[in-house]
Amino acid sequence: MPGTFIDVELDDSVRGDRELAAKLEEACPVDIYASGEGVEVVEENLDECVLCELCIKAAPPGKLRVRKLYDGTALEA
Amino acid sequence: MRFYEYESRRILAREGIPLSKHGFARSAEEAKRVAAEIEGPVVIKSQVLSGGRMKAGGVKFADTPEEAEAHAREILQLEIGGHMPRGVLVDARAAIKQEYYAGVIYDGVRKRPTFVFSDMGGIDIEEVADTNPERIGRGHFSTILPHMDFRAKDVIASIGITGSELNRLTPILSKLARLFLKYDMTLAEINPLAQLEDGTFVAVDAHMDLENEARPRQRELLEELGVGDEETREAREPTEFEIRGEQIDAVDHRGVAGNVTEFDGNLGLVIGAGGGSLTLFDAVRRHGGKPANYCEIGGNPSVSKAKNLTKLVLEKPGVDKIAVMMSIVSNTRVDIVARGVIKACLELGHDPAEKIAVFRIPGAWEEEGFKILEKYGVEYYDRSVSMHEAARRAVEKVGAASDGAGPSVDEHPPATVDAGTSGEGEAP
Numbered sequence: 329m330p331g332t333f334i335d336v337e338l339d340d341s342v343r344g345d346r347e348l349a350a351k352l353e354e355a356c357p358v359d360i361y362a363s364g365e366g367v368e369v370v371e372e373n374l375d376e377c378v379l380c381e382l383c384i385k386a387a388p389p390g391k392l393r394v395r396k397l398y399d400g401t402a403l404e405a
Numbered sequence: 406m407r408f409y410e411y412e413s414r415r416i417l418a419r420e421g422i423p424l425s426k427h428g429f430a431r432s433a434e435e436a437k438r439v440a441a442e443i444e445g446p447v448v449i450k451s452q453v454l455s456g457g458r459m460k461a462g463g464v465k466f467a468d469t470p471e472e473a474e475a476h477a478r479e480i481l482q483l484e485i486g487g488h489m490p491r492g493v494l495v496d497a498r499a500a501i502k503q504e505y506y507a508g509v510i511y512d513g514v515r516k517r518p519t520f521v522f523s524d525m526g527g528i529d530i531e532e533v534a535d536t537n538p539e540r541i542g543r544g545h546f547s548t549i550l551p552h553m554d555f556r557a558k559d560v561i562a563s564i565g566i567t568g569s570e571l572n573r574l575t576p577i578l579s580k581l582a583r584l585f586l587k588y589d590m591t592l593a594e595i596n597p598l599a600q601l602e603d604g605t606f607v608a609v610d611a612h613m614d615l616e617n618e619a620r621p622r623q624r625e626l627l628e629e630l631g632v633g634d635e636e637t638r639e640a641r642e643p644t645e646f647e648i649r650g651e652q653i654d655a656v657d658h659r660g661v662a663g664n665v666t667e668f669d670g671n672l673g674l675v676i677g678a679g680g681g682s683l684t685l686f687d688a689v690r691r692h693g694g695k696p697a698n699y700c701e702i703g704g705n706p707s708v709s710k711a712k713n714l715t716k717l718v719l720e721k722p723g724v725d726k727i728a729v730m731m732s733i734v735s736n737t738r739v740d741i742v743a744r745g746v747i748k749a750c751l752e753l754g755h756d757p758a759e760k761i762a763v764f765r766i767p768g769a770w771e772e773e774g775f776k777i778l779e780k781y782g783v784e785y786y787d788r789s790v791s792m793h794e795a796a797r798r799a800v801e802k803v804g805a806a807s808d809g810a811g812p813s814v815d816e817h818p819p820a821t822v823d824a825g826t827s828g829e830g831e832a833p
């Protein structure tokens with residue numbers, strides 16, 4: 329479920345990528361990603377996103393988008 | 406942070422200010438022992454932080470140690486202003502020739518400490534200021550330059566005191582000023598400062614307040630006095646609303662959303678930034694508004710912290726609307742606070758456009774913040790609208806919402822309103 333202001337879209341091809349999950353967990357300053365079987369998104373933290381783009385830089389191009397639900401734009405590589 | 410009278414006296418003694426013979430007692434038996442040591446008539450005074458001790462029966466006179474014991478027993482059971490006494494002060498009842506007032510307070514307008522001295526001691530200095538203003542001497546002094554005794558002397562002499570009284574009073578007032586600076590006080594007063602029949606002076610009662618922020622610097626003094634870190638020493642116990650505000654601030658280390666103080670108005674405030682809270686609170690009142698609370702938000706709180714503080718304010722009985730306002734000197738992100746306050750409204754089932762009277766936080770990430778506010782139809786202002794003008798508009802809106810319950814702006818015209826200009830020296 330998206331947050332009120334922010335949503336994260338992840339390409340299905342990288343959902344199970346444990347290495348990426350660890351990278352995202354390490355990169356995000358507000359704990360929006362957790363690593364388990366693959367990449368997990370912590371929904372309750374979505375609205376804490378500070379739009380720092382660190383996750384975008386950590387992910388392969390085109391595989392991750394941070395959507396700003398209030399203006400319809402997104403951060404993406 | 407307030408000190409009990411017995412602690413204030415210990416601070417005076419530390420700095421060499423003469424005191425009447427006294428002792429602190431936690432039990433009636435101890436009080437009897439102290440009275441016997443004093444060897445004469447005594448006054449038994451309740452040690453509570455609230456005022457009005459005399460009226461409440463917390464001050465009694467005794468001629469013998471047995472009488473002192475009986476009075477102490479009664480006083481130790483007596484609640485005053487919601488506080489039980491910490492103990493009693495047993496003080497020698499001296500033959501007093503004349504009572505004076507000696508005080509040092511911080512003048513927030515001039516940003517300097519000031520001496521206050523009067524030859525009408527033993528009563529509230531505010532009362533003297535109303536009835537006999539010519540009997541009060543005042544004078545500022547520097548917190549940077551070395552302290553000069555002549556400044557204290559000038560103040561005492563300004564109300565016509567001369568000769569040996571002037572010479573004996575000057576070092577007392579001067580020491581009080583040094584003590585004020587040394588211990589980071591916001592108030593240090595001796596009332597009464599008594600002149601005894603033999604011409605000497607002694608402090609008979611003292612009241613001191615320490616700047617809260619200075620507690621870490623004054624650790625040595627506080628340890629000596631036995632003041633624990635957990636003792637807030639406020640004039641009243643925090644309300645349930647204030648305790649919940651403290652918890653919101655404490656559970657999340659990110660930023661500040663604290664210093665929540667309860668008032669009984671209808672306009673909830675989510676305010677802050679670099680002194681902005683005080684300015685905005687005053688501005689709301691100046692425009693005839695009735696704040697429901699005071700708070701300080703800043704230093705980039707998380708969205709959830711801003712949300713939880715806003716929910717606390719919105720849920721307070723009697724709150725019609727909230728005003729979200731800050732000074733530009735804050736580095737707090739506008740978009741993060743906007744998300745927090747809007748989320749609070751939504752989670753409580755309110756329309757943000759309806760509940761948020763005004764949103765005036767200029768600064769970091771404001772374009773992003775304004776997009777969020779626009780989406781939810783919240784009225785917002787950038788830096789071209791001063792804090793005072795934003796406060797005025799908030800008061801106007803809540804006044805209309807409460808159907809005349811709040812005073813209208815027209816009934817309370819402000820002295821000056823910098824409409825359309827910044828009150829903080831910001832570029833428009």
Ligand code: SF4
Pocket residue numbers: 355356357358359360376377378379380381382383384394
């Ligand atoms: S943009 Fe920054 S805060 Fe937002 S999800 Fe990515 S890493 Fe986390």
